[in-house]
Amino acid sequence: MTPGAELPPLVLRCRPVWCLSFGGAALTLLALGATTLAGALHADLPVWTGLAAAIVMLAFGAGCAQFFLRHALSHLALDERGFRLRGPLRATVEVAWDAIEDWDHARAPIVPPVLRIVHGPGRRRLLVPLIYENSHLLEVGLLQKRFPEW
Secondary structure, three states, X not given: OOOOOOOOOEEEEXXXXXXXXXXXXXXXXXXXXXXXXXXXXXXXXXXXXXXXXXXXXXXXXXXXHHHHHHHHOOEEEEOOOEEEEEEOOEEEEXXXXXXXXXXXXXXXXXXXXXXXXXXXXXXXXXXXXXXXXXXXXXXHHHHHOOOOOO
């Protein structure tokens, strides 16, 4: 390799278990919600219970579908300049290693672990779920403020 030549970016894709979990949950909940909504008028129970159950299932199914399309179909690419997130329901976000102001772990009981990154002159915030293969490399890069090295 010639001096000064850049290496190709390290591309991290979503782990299959997260992809299948959220994609399957979205399909299942949306189908159950639609079926419950269709059968709510014909059940022996009061109509409002069937409607409430259908609304809850459709809302959770929509949330799972949004997470699947926004995060599970995205990929995280690391290179010498920084990292970028690119996916179908997300505008490409590029962050330079030297633009990172602060970062920490954001914990939530239901969702996967998330990195909260503050970057840029406007102190913009970015949430990156740790669902990507070898996502620990992003944490190493954030600690070193450059492409991860061992």
